[in-house]
Amino acid sequence: MSISMALFSPPFSSSSLQNPNLTPKISLSLSLLSTKRFSLLSVTRASSSDNGASTPDSAAVSATTVEIPKPVEEAPVKSPPAESSSAASEDGGEETDLPTTTTEIKFQDAKWVNGTWDLKQFEKDGKTDWDSVIVAEAKRRKWLEDNPETTTNAEPVLFDTSIIPWWAWMKRYHLPEAELLNGRAAMIGFFMAYFVDSLTGVGLVDQMGNFFCKTLLFVAVAGVLFIRKNEDFDKLKGLFEETTLYDKQWQAAWKEPESSSSSTVSSKK
Amino acid sequence: MSSFALKSFTGLRQSPTDQITLVSHVPSSLSLPHRRTSLRVTASRASPKLANRTLRVAVIGGGPAGGAAAETLAQGGVETILIERKMDNCKPCGGAIPLCMVGEFNLPLDIIDRRVTKMKMISPSNIAVDIGRTLKEHEYIGMVRREVLDQYLRERAEKSGATVINGLFLKMDLPEEWDSPYVLHYTEYDGKTGATGQKKTMEVDAVIGADGANSRVAKSIGAGDYDYAIAFQERIRIPDDKMTYYEDLAEMYVGDDVSPDFYGWVFPKCDHVAVGTGTVTHKGDIKKFQLATRNRAKDKILGGKIIRVEAHPIPEHPRPRRLSKRVALVGDAAGYVTKCSGEGIYFAAKSGRMCAEAIVEGSQNGKKMIDESDLRKYLEKWDKTYLPTYRVLDVLQKVFYRSNPAREAFVEMCGDEYVQKMTFDSYLYKRVAPGSPLEDLKLAVNTIGSVFRANALRREIEKLNV
Numbered sequence: 001m002s003i004s005m006a007l008f009s010p011p012f013s014s015s016s017l018q019n020p021n022l023t024p025k026i027s028l029s030l031s032l033l034s035t036k037r038f039s040l041l042s043v044t045r046a047s048s049s050d051n052g053a054s055t056p057d058s059a060a061v062s063a064t065t066v067e068i069p070k071p072v073e074e075a076p077v078k079s080p081p082a083e084s085s086s087a088a089s090e091d092g093g094e095e096t097d098l099p100t101t102t103t104e105i106k107f108q109d110a111k112w113v114n115g116t117w118d119l120k121q122f123e124k125d126g127k128t129d130w131d132s133v134i135v136a137e138a139k140r141r142k143w144l145e146d147n148p149e150t151t152t153n154a155e156p157v158l159f160d161t162s163i164i165p166w167w168a169w170m171k172r173y174h175l176p177e178a179e180l181l182n183g184r185a186a187m188i189g190f191f192m193a194y195f196v197d198s199l200t201g202v203g204l205v206d207q208m209g210n211f212f213c214k215t216l217l218f219v220a221v222a223g224v225l226f227i228r229k230n231e232d233f234d235k236l237k238g239l240f241e242e243t244t245l246y247d248k249q250w251q252a253a254w255k256e257p258e259s260s261s262s263s264t265v266s267s268k269k
Numbered sequence: 270m271s272s273f274a275l276k277s278f279t280g281l282r283q284s285p286t287d288q289i290t291l292v293s294h295v296p297s298s299l300s301l302p303h304r305r306t307s308l309r310v311t312a313s314r315a316s317p318k319l320a321n322r323t324l325r326v327a328v329i330g331g332g333p334a335g336g337a338a339a340e341t342l343a344q345g346g347v348e349t350i351l352i353e354r355k356m357d358n359c360k361p362c363g364g365a366i367p368l369c370m371v372g373e374f375n376l377p378l379d380i381i382d383r384r385v386t387k388m389k390m391i392s393p394s395n396i397a398v399d400i401g402r403t404l405k406e407h408e409y410i411g412m413v414r415r416e417v418l419d420q421y422l423r424e425r426a427e428k429s430g431a432t433v434i435n436g437l438f439l440k441m442d443l444p445e446e447w448d449s450p451y452v453l454h455y456t457e458y459d460g461k462t463g464a465t466g467q468k469k470t471m472e473v474d475a476v477i478g479a480d481g482a483n484s485r486v487a488k489s490i491g492a493g494d495y496d497y498a499i500a501f502q503e504r505i506r507i508p509d510d511k512m513t514y515y516e517d518l519a520e521m522y523v524g525d526d527v528s529p530d531f532y533g534w535v536f537p538k539c540d541h542v543a544v545g546t547g548t549v550t551h552k553g554d555i556k557k558f559q560l561a562t563r564n565r566a567k568d569k570i571l572g573g574k575i576i577r578v579e580a581h582p583i584p585e586h587p588r589p590r591r592l593s594k595r596v597a598l599v600g601d602a603a604g605y606v607t608k609c610s611g612e613g614i615y616f617a618a619k620s621g622r623m624c625a626e627a628i629v630e631g632s633q634n635g636k637k638m639i640d641e642s643d644l645r646k647y648l649e650k651w652d653k654t655y656l657p658t659y660r661v662l663d664v665l666q667k668v669f670y671r672s673n674p675a676r677e678a679f680v681e682m683c684g685d686e687y688v689q690k691m692t693f694d695s696y697l698y699k700r701v702a703p704g705s706p707l708e709d710l711k712l713a714v715n716t717i718g719s720v721f722r723a724n725a726l727r728r729e730i731e732k733l734n735v
Contacts, residue, residue, distance in 0.1 A: 138729035141394045145673065145730070148526040149395060150567035153514060157395045161681065161722045173725040246608075246663045250656060252493075252589035253648060 107143050111136060116159040130168035137161065185224045192220065317448070323348045323635035326628060327453055327473040328431075328621075329438045330480030332360065332415075333614050334600025336422025337374065338477050338621030343429035345629030350471065351426055352455055354437040360415040360481075361502050361579035363536050363543070363611070365519075368408055368697040370615045374622075380417055382539040384409035385519045391565065392680035393524035393673045400683055403690040408697055410519070413614075414539060422618070435459075436466065438480060441489040444594075448638060451476055451595070475595040475639055477624055479617070482582040484602035493589035495604045497582040498531060500611070501555045502545030503563070504538065507573035514569060515542055522546075523676040526561040530670055531611070533562030535569070541576060547611065549585055583611055597644045599624050605651075607659055609666040615699065616655070623647050657701050674723035681719045687712055 111121040117136060119128050137159065151157070193204050196213065207213040227233055324347045328339045331353025339351040365385070370376065386409050387401040427433050435458045442452035450472040458466040478486025482497060507515075515537040527533035533546035544566060546558045563570070584604035591603045599605070600617030607616065624647045629635070631643025669679035682688050687708045694702045 134726065134729060135733075138726050138733060141673075141677075141726060142730045142733055144394045145525070148393075148524065148561055148564060150565055150569075151391055151395050151397060151522075152568035154568075156397050159396060160684070161677075161726070162718070164722070166718070169722055169725055173721075173728065242667060246586060246660065249495075249586040249589075250652065250659070253587065253591045253652075255589075 105147055106149060107140055107147075109136070109140070112140065115155055115157045119163075130164050131172060133164055134168065134172060181224055181228075185221060188220050188224065189217075192216070318637050319635075324475065324628070324632045324637070324639065325350070325450075325473045326475045326477065327352060327451075327471065328477045328479055329453075329486050330478070330484075330600070330602065331356075331423045331433065332419050332479060332481060332600065332617060333422060334602070334617035334621035335477070335479035336419060336426050336621070337618040338479055338599060338625040339426035339431040339433075340422065340429050341622050341625035342477075342628060343426055343431040345625070346634040347625075347629060347632065348635065349426070349431035350473065351423065351431050351433045352436045352438055352453075353423065353433065354435070356420070356423075356435055357416060358419070359579075360419070361500065361581040362415045362614070363500075363502075363534065363545075364413050364415060364538065364614075365536065365612070366411045366413055366418075366614050367612075367699060368411070369699055370618065371411060374422075374618060376418075376421070380413055380421055381411040382414060383412040383517060383537050385412055385517055385537065386410075387518040389518060389520045390680045390683045391520060391522045392677045393526070394677065395565075396677070396680055398680050398684040400689050400692075403686060404693060408693070409517075410697070412519075412536060412538060418614075436469070438485055439468075441476065441486065441596075443489070447640075450474055475628060475644075476597075477621070477628075478596060478598040478602045479600050479621055480602055482584055482601045484598065486596065487588060487598055487602050490590070490593040490596050492591065492593070492598060495588050496549060496585040498547045498549040498585055498611070499552045499555055499580060500545060500547040500583050501559050501580045502543050502578075503559065503575050504541050504543050504577040504579070505570055505573040505575050506541040507570050511569060511571065511573070512537075512540075512542070520566065522562055522565050523670070523680065524561075524565075525673050526558070527565060528558050528562075530666075532670075533558065533565065535562075535566050542570065542573075544570065547583065555580070583613065591648060592641065592644045594641050595639060595644065597624050597647060605655075607662045609662040609670070610696070612696075620647075620651060623651055655699075658695065658699065661695075661701060672727070674727040675720065677723040677726070678716070678719035681723070682712075682716055685712070685715060 111118050117133055119133065122129050122133050122136075124132075193207060196207055197203060202210070202213075208217075226236060326342055326347050326349055328335045328342070328349060328351045331339075331351055335351055335353065339349050342349040364382075366376075366381075371378070371381070386404055387399060388410075390398045390400060392398075423433055434455075436455040437458075439454045439456060441454065444451055451474070453471045453473060453476070455469055455471070456466040457469050458464060476486060478484050478490075480486055484492075487493075515535065517537075519537060520535040522533040522535075524533075528546045528548050529551050530549050531547040534544070536543045536545075544559075544563055546555070546562045548555060548558060551558075584601055584606050585608065587604035588598065588602075591598045599620040601613055603620065605616040605620050606613040624644065627643055627647035627650070628639055631637075631639040631646070669675050669682075683692075687704075691702060691704055694700070
């Protein structure tokens, strides 16, 4: 623990490459986890989970790891005005000129080279740190959402997210969520089994043989999977209506109403 | 009343086997609850022969739908009148026609200003993907000027025997009895600009409504309303060196800044580019979206001059009633614009032709009166041929245009060769090609992967927002 504290004292200095020292320490200090591969995962998960159940070790280390991937040198740079062409003269008063020269705020980053992320700059221990690539790309997209930029032929954007291997995505996004959902399902399952047992006296094994209980189980699993926030319930209803709306609109011509009312509600199928 | 008329004309029927058709012949796949009324509908096979005249059909609207319909009707021996309100109308339009339209409608190649063989899809984070590598030598998307195309189709209709009238359709009196004519009220312009024109009426047996998104014919028959998108477009003349980039390339921009439920585009026209965008849900913000589209293409249209600003509604789905007795709607008036791509020209022309073919067949080259069931055949054929296409495009729009992550995934998917091949095949030839199951499976996996990654990045962005 003292080792990680010592590392922690110089606050996020310079580049993201101080990780080579940190990684072996993480795996040693987090003896809870079996494999080294998942160390990075649990560290980042601990930082994102709100329950304060994480150990002080992982908390300290996670703070460091989250800070490090941040590209420190990212700052909006005002690039010189793009190609200045001569302003076309106005004639007739009907035609309006487009602005010919403007100062532009562009996305700039030391690691963003030639329209794609230079993976060599993300290396840590000789291997690419995919998590930092993902975070960098997310930052870029956020920047562009807030400041939409022109596309230019001089610097086309070529980055393709599929170069990040599938397991990096799994580790970062799918596994935490899967753990959460499994936890929920387990809790619901345990308490429902206890509840039904206390009410009816039917033990767990006998419950599984009953059709009604199996239905309840199915509903519980589906509910945990699809309804994760309160809004999801209405969203699902809206989605279902949406899928059938277009068909209804097409079949309306075949409804053959004698009155001229044009209701599109009743569907043919 | 109709059954009485049936008996009196039995002797004039061409084939005695028509007797059997008194049984309802509504297609079983689209069975209706009111079966009894359809008995009257099938009376058309025993419709009266028109004594010493041919069937008179009016086509309201002289765009691609009207022109194609009028030509087919005239060629089929039906007396056709085409009413168009503005002969030199430059309809605001993307102007893209698929390859099959050139062949099917025998369009001369000089109508096509440009052949687009490359497209660029640009995602919200400006990731650009080139599409078109899979196109063969002879395949392209044709860019036309609407005024040129419409005029050509109208002239061809006139050469085939249709009468083209420059007039504005006002309203239509529906017939009281089953064989009374429709009375059209219109204002005829006699060619002098600025003249108000004179009110006239005309009696016709059937009407094809091809008068576009704000169809008056549709209003007259109570066809109902549809949701529509506003397409806003600016025509910009850009310097020559920038124009060479757009020589045969069209661009599509997707993103929340450009449009919440559609896309922004830069399409090359004859000597300028058209930069535009559209939306259904946020029509009030269309100017903002247009500025954003121009901003995204800024470097490439730098130094350009806006020469024209135009906007037009685009229907999102068909009207509830696409025909009523002997009036049928085609083209934009019926709402035959696809989702996702917003393509309408080909479907307008094709529906005009299909409806006219149904009329020609039902009237046996203009000799007999037609009835609603003949026009229903056109609806059946249309729905059977093109409903899968519409459905697929609707699903694509629902899945891929709903949010920025979805759009990012969409653009990523477009980089895949198989996707490009399937997309172009279905767009250029208007057939939903089956493709190989293995590739489809790979495509499904890739799609899920792309969507997952894009959504994961969105969650990362949200974490950064905190």
